[in-house]
Amino acid sequence: MTKINSNYQKLQAGYLFPEIGKRVRAFAAANPAAKIIRLGIGDVVLPLPAPVLEAxxxxxxxxxxxxxxxxxxxxxxxxxxxxxxxxxxxxxxxxxxxxxxxxxxxxxxxxxxxxxxxxxxxxxxxxxxxxxxxxxxxxxxxxxxxxxxxxxxxxxxxxxxxxxxxxxxxxxxxxxxxxxxxxxxxxxxxxxxxxxxxxxxxxxxxxxxxxxxxxxxxxxxxxxxxxxxxxxxxxxxxxxxxxxxxxxxxxxxxxxxxxxxxxxxxxxxxxxxxxxxxxxxxxxxxxxxxxxxxxxxxxxxxxxxxxxxxPAGAKAIRENIEYYMENARIIREGLRAAGYTVYGGINAPYIWLKVPGNSTSWNFFDKLLNEAQVVGTPGSGFGSCGEGYFRLSAFGFRENVLEAVERIKSRVKP
Amino acid sequence: MTKINSNYQKLQAGYLFPEIGKRVRAFAAANPAAKIIRLGIGDVVLPLPAPVLEAxxxxxxxxxxxxxxxxxxxxxxxxxxxxxxxxxxxxxxxxxxxxxxxxxxxxxxxxxxxxxxxxxxxxxxxxxxxxxxxxxxxxxxxxxxxxxxxxxxxxxxxxxxxxxxxxxxxxxxxxxxxxxxxxxxxxxxxxxxxxxxxxxxxxxxxxxxxxxxxxxxxxxxxxxxxxxxxxxxxxxxxxxxxxxxxxxxxxxxxxxxxxxxxxxxxxxxxxxxxxxxxxxxxxxxxxxxxxxxxxxxxxxxxxxxxxxxxPAGAKAIRENIEYYMENARIIREGLRAAGYTVYGGINAPYIWLKVPGNSTSWNFFDKLLNEAQVVGTPGSGFGSCGEGYFRLSAFGFRENVLEAVERIKSRVKP
Incomplete structure (x- = not known):
């Protein structure tokens, strides 16, 4: 009789990103006209530069x-x-x-x-x-x-x-x-x-x-x-x-x-x-x-x-990194100007913000999705000390980042 | 104090292919003019076909x-x-x-x-x-x-x-x-x-x-x-x-x-x-x-x-497989004609031959390398029941396979 590695059954079922996907899909189905901006999963968007493609x-x-x-x-x-x-x-x-x-x-x-x-x-x-x-x-x-x-x-x-x-x-x-x-x-x-x-x-x-x-x-x-x-x-x-x-x-x-x-x-x-x-x-x-x-x-x-x-590859890669870090600056300074308490975003492509009031990370996730159509990542998904925090990723196209920040500033006051 | 996974220390030290590499390098160093034909490691030689490259x-x-x-x-x-x-x-x-x-x-x-x-x-x-x-x-x-x-x-x-x-x-x-x-x-x-x-x-x-x-x-x-x-x-x-x-x-x-x-x-x-x-x-x-x-x-x-x-990819791949299986036929029939007992080579790119006499797999490896400059894989490297057997791979260029078989036939009588 073959036995499984029962340690797998200790794993918590609800993995973070599938749950995010589920909520976003539900919102999109209910609001087909909404333009959703995703700053959740940290996935890059800029194409590979020429020296890398040539190689x-x-x-x-x-x-x-x-x-x-x-x-x-x-x-x-x-x-x-x-x-x-x-x-x-x-x-x-x-x-x-x-x-x-x-x-x-x-x-x-x-x-x-x-x-x-x-x-x-x-x-x-x-x-x-x-x-x-x-x-x-x-x-x-x-x-x-x-x-x-x-x-x-x-x-x-x-x-x-x-x-x-x-x-x-x-x-x-x-x-x-x-x-x-x-x-x-x-x-x-x-x-x-x-x-x-x-x-x-x-x-x-x-x-x-x-x-x-x-x-x-x-x-x-x-x-x-x-x-x-x-x-x-x-x-x-x-x-x-x-x-x-x-x-x-x-x-x-x-x-x-x-x-x-x-x-x-x-x-x-x-x-x-x-x-x-x-x-x-x-x-x-x-x-x-x-x-x-x-x-x-x-x-x-x-x-x-x-x-x-x-040298050519390193230069091209550096330009892409600077693009993302400019996004990070826009998010960080925009949210700070709007009254949010924000961390990170200076030496990393992630902005870690304090959820306003006594709200939970997932409540803020829902609020941001519903009111600004912006997707981020609830801090509690990274551990219990992440509760009350929220992650925004700087990996996105500039126009989307600018729009996301404007929407949050105008619609989701801290 | 960090402890290693001590099971790793149960692993037998002498892994097959490094030992083959060592013996081949020693032979090549002692016989710099020798043209060694490698039918040991099962590695392909034909380039990727056009449909795959295009994709x-x-x-x-x-x-x-x-x-x-x-x-x-x-x-x-x-x-x-x-x-x-x-x-x-x-x-x-x-x-x-x-x-x-x-x-x-x-x-x-x-x-x-x-x-x-x-x-x-x-x-x-x-x-x-x-x-x-x-x-x-x-x-x-x-x-x-x-x-x-x-x-x-x-x-x-x-x-x-x-x-x-x-x-x-x-x-x-x-x-x-x-x-x-x-x-x-x-x-x-x-x-x-x-x-x-x-x-x-x-x-x-x-x-x-x-x-x-x-x-x-x-x-x-x-x-x-x-x-x-x-x-x-x-x-x-x-x-x-x-x-x-x-x-x-x-x-x-x-x-x-x-x-x-x-x-x-x-x-x-x-x-x-x-x-x-x-x-x-x-x-x-x-x-x-x-x-x-x-x-x-x-x-x-x-x-x-x-x-x-x-369809185009499958056809190209089939041609390469047929090329290798023709190699397999050449090895199998050539060695059989020379008096060897051979298995495989009909539905697989490997020929498994019985080492002649009471010799060991590694002795036959050395004999083949020294007398025919052909590299194969000792059967004992795959387990104790592989002792007395020897593997030849059909992955090689045709001219090398033909030459390897001719050398074995003329120089390494069973």
């Missing part, structure tokens, strides 16, 4: 000729992509070698799969609010208890709210219930838009080193940082190579949400313990995971990704 | 315009690909609906990931010899004991050799040590090249139904079947929708080893039990797994894949 076309041509056809490539990615990524890290003051980089088809996949190489009895720490994939994949793996009041048993939640400047506190020490093993941090943060200060990251690295914890650092939005002096890669922090894995994605950076390419860094200095207490290189575990369960990213996609790191 | 170019162009740009797609794949795949199944007499198909970036990934949705205490059955990914991913998940003499504890190995016509026997019954829960079958088989007879598959389906086992059916090579009446999809067998998951790949079928696209069928009729003994739809588990841990296949790659199912 992809050239690679497709290569696949059409016997002398340049490509079969299986290295699971970790081609050198023509690993080299420029490594150089990009070095230009940011992060020491990352090409053979410490693993190219993949998405940071969602990598942040989801990384937990496999660690034991089931590690204690997991996540911020609250949090990107749901970190939590759900640990539920599936059996690292949590049952769900109650929007939280899973055994998981350590670190509140990340306006009260602490959206900067999670370090667990108090190695006493039971406070020590953690695997720590998911995301900076710039989805959904709050906050960047973790260098001084905080230094404390996290010191904590991880002292307690042999590992930081899983999601830097998917680092390219959206506009303020100088902010940390783009955790490897800028001395000692981080011994305690951190870092995730990067071209999804938002280069408009690759439908094209699919990402990369993850596992430094060779990173160690964890086996069940005999011996130290083991985490790099070799992830390499074994990827070579056994993955076959590398499509050749033309890797060629397109490499074009992002050329 | 991919057109999709890349779409990504360059705001009105046709594509961001996140459905994790399960686009309808434009699911529909023709479903129709292809129906043309083969297999009832598979579009929403039972999950498009992915590889069958290696899917056959590796599928075990996640099942409990750790299921009993796993694999053939011997076997595609190593089925075994290794279950080792990683903790479903096996330690390795000894080339086999892992707790795994049920089903010998698949010339003695039983390469057709594995069904476990004797539900008594301890004989019943199995998850059964990996691969037909046409990698490495033996054998196709499971319809009558055997009927028995397997009946067994699975009677014992509530699930068959994980790898049909990656079904397009290489040349004999009429053979089973291309397990869903041709009545009742299979209630007991089987099926894996398909465009890697070999359409030359996509470097382009990456595959698909897996999870019928809605398939159920398994949770820890309370209740029946649960496996389709919803796999859907949850894919939507949480995967973000869909790159848009231009899905467009290229859809072109494989057009």
């Amino acid at each position: 992809m076309h050239a690679a497709v041509d290569e696949l059409g000729k016997p002398e340049s056809f490509k079969g299986y490539g290295p699971e970790q990615g081609y050198d023509f992509l690993l080299q420029p990524i490594s150089e990009h890290f070095k230009s940011q003051g992060a020491d990352v070698a090409p053979d410490e980089i693993f190219v993949s088809d998405g940071s969602k996949c990598d942040t989801a799969n990384i937990q496999e190489i660690f034991a089931v009895d590690n204690v997991i720490a996540v911020t609250d609010p949090v990107y749901p994939v970190y939590v759900d994949t640990n539920v599936m793996a059996g690292r949590t208890g049952e769900a109650a009041n929007g939280r899973y048993g055994k998981l350590v939640y670190m509140p990340t709210t306006a009260e602490n400047g959206f900067d999670p506190e370090i667990p108090k020490g190695p006493s039971p219930g406070s020590h953690v093993d695997l720590i998911y941090l995301c900076s710039p943060n989805n959904p709050t838009g906050a960047v973790m200060p260098r001084s905080s990251l230094e404390k996290w690295v010191a904590y991880a080193k002292a307690t042999e914890a590992i930081i899983l650092f999601d830097a998917a939005y680092e390219a959206f940082i506009t303020e100088p002096g902010m940390v783009h890669s955790i490897y800028e922090i001395p000692g981080a190579r011994e305690v951190a894995i870092e995730f990067h994605s071209l999804s938002k950076t280069a408009g690759f949400t439908g094209t699919r390419c990402a990369y993850t860094v596992v430094p060779k200095d990173l160690k964890a313990r086996n069940d005999k207490g011996e130290q083991v290189a985490v790099h070799s575990l992830w390499n074994r995971r990827q070579t056994t369960k993955f076959n590398g990213v499509s050749y033309p996609i890797q060629k397109a990704a490499a074009a992002v790191f050329t | 991919m170019h057109a999709a890349v162009d779409e990504l360059g315009k705001p009105e046709s740009f594509k961001g996140y797609g459905p994790e399960q794949g686009y309808d434009f690909l699911l529909q023709p795949i479903s129709e292809h199944f129906k043309s083969q007499g297999a009832d598979v609906a579009p929403d039972e198909i999950f498009v992915s970036d590889g069958s290696k990934c899917d056959t590796a990931n599928i075990q996640e949705i099942f409990a750790v205490d299921n009993v796993i059955a694999v053939t011997d010899p076997v595609y190593p990914v089925y075994v290794d991913t279950n080792v990683m998940a903790g479903r096996t004991g330690e390795a000894a003499n080339g086999r892992y504890g707790k795994l049920v190995y089903m010998p698949t050799t010339a003695e039983n016509g390469f057709d594995p026997e069904i476990p004797k019954g539900p008594s301890p040590g004989s019943h199995v829960d998850l059964i990996y079958l691969c037909s046409p088989n990698n490495p033996t090249g054998a196709v499971m007879p319809r009558s055997s598959l009927e028995k397997w389906v009946a067994y699975a139904k009677a014992t509530e086992a699930i068959i994980l059916f790898d049909a990656a090579y079904e397009a290489f079947i040349t004999e009429p009446g053979m089973v291309h999809s397990i869903y041709e067998i009545p009742g299979a929708r209630e007991v089987a998951i099926e894996f398909h790949s465009l890697s070999k079928t359409a030359g996509f080893t470097g382009t990456r696209c595959a698909y897996t069928v999870v019928p809605k009729d398939l159920k398994a039990r949770n820890d309370k003994g209740e029946q649960v739809a496996v389709h919803s588990l796999w859907n949850r797994r894919q939507t949480t841990k995967f973000n869909g296949v790159s848009y231009p790659i899905q467009k290229a894949a859809a072109a494989v199912f057009t």
Whole structure:
């Protein structure tokens, strides 16, 4: 008799985005003439720039000729992509070698799969609010208890709210219930838009080193940082190579949400313990995971990704990022002028606003949809500390962003 | 203190293809003038055909315009690909609906990931010899004991050799040590090249139904079947929708080893039990797994894949398959004429030959490399019942295949 992985049944049924879709569809059906503006799911809208398209076309041509056809490539990615990524890290003051980089088809996949190489009895720490994939994949793996009041048993939640400047506190020490093993941090943060200060990251690295914890650092939005002096890669922090894995994605950076390419860094200095207490290189575990369960990213996609790191590609990508960050400025300043309390939007493409009054995130969602036909994301969907907050994404066409802000200002007073 | 998944340390260190690579590199270094012909790793060589290239170019162009740009797609794949795949199944007499198909970036990934949705205490059955990914991913998940003499504890190995016509026997019954829960079958088989007879598959389906086992059916090579009446999809067998998951790949079928696209069928009729003994739809588990841990296949790659199912695409793909199967015929008949005992090569792109005398697979590997400069794959690399066998792949350019056969005939007498 085949038994299922019953941990799946602990997962909360109502996933955020399907519920949003359901409510939007219902509203659209009842109001067929309404022009709905979607600033909910963080999906890019600008087309891929010319240098990226040219590289992809050239690679497709290569696949059409016997002398340049490509079969299986290295699971970790081609050198023509690993080299420029490594150089990009070095230009940011992060020491990352090409053979410490693993190219993949998405940071969602990598942040989801990384937990496999660690034991089931590690204690997991996540911020609250949090990107749901970190939590759900640990539920599936059996690292949590049952769900109650929007939280899973055994998981350590670190509140990340306006009260602490959206900067999670370090667990108090190695006493039971406070020590953690695997720590998911995301900076710039989805959904709050906050960047973790260098001084905080230094404390996290010191904590991880002292307690042999590992930081899983999601830097998917680092390219959206506009303020100088902010940390783009955790490897800028001395000692981080011994305690951190870092995730990067071209999804938002280069408009690759439908094209699919990402990369993850596992430094060779990173160690964890086996069940005999011996130290083991985490790099070799992830390499074994990827070579056994993955076959590398499509050749033309890797060629397109490499074009992002050329001068022409980097310039084009930068222009797109600036377009989105101008959207972010328009949303942030427009809502602030209208009397809203807003966070984020300076170093991240997300605006995290405080829901006015004592209303809930979902009530504000309905109000915004009904009164302004603008779709956002209820903060409570990211965790119980997200209740009372609301996320707006800067990924949209300018005219829609301008109109959405005007509608909110005129129709949805705080 | 972070602990690793110590199951990884049970994995046998010497993976097959790295060891082959090492020996070939050593030979090449010692014999720089030698022309080595590689019929080892099953990697395609023919370029992608025109209809596939055209579809991919057109999709890349779409990504360059705001009105046709594509961001996140459905994790399960686009309808434009699911529909023709479903129709292809129906043309083969297999009832598979579009929403039972999950498009992915590889069958290696899917056959590796599928075990996640099942409990750790299921009993796993694999053939011997076997595609190593089925075994290794279950080792990683903790479903096996330690390795000894080339086999892992707790795994049920089903010998698949010339003695039983390469057709594995069904476990004797539900008594301890004989019943199995998850059964990996691969037909046409990698490495033996054998196709499971319809009558055997009927028995397997009946067994699975009677014992509530699930068959994980790898049909990656079904397009290489040349004999009429053979089973291309397990869903041709009545009742299979209630007991089987099926894996398909465009890697070999359409030359996509470097382009990456595959698909897996999870019928809605398939159920398994949770820890309370209740029946649960496996389709919803796999859907949850894919939507949480995967973000869909790159848009231009899905467009290229859809072109494989057009009349022009199918014709071009068929020509490539026939080219490889003519290679297979040349190898099979050439070696047979030279006095070798050979299997496979009629309905699969692999020739499985009996190593002459009492020599081992690795000794024959060295002999073939030294005396004919031909690289194959030692059968023992696929399991202990593969000892004494040797795999040659039909994926190569005709002139190399002809030369390899001539060299073996003239220099490596059985």
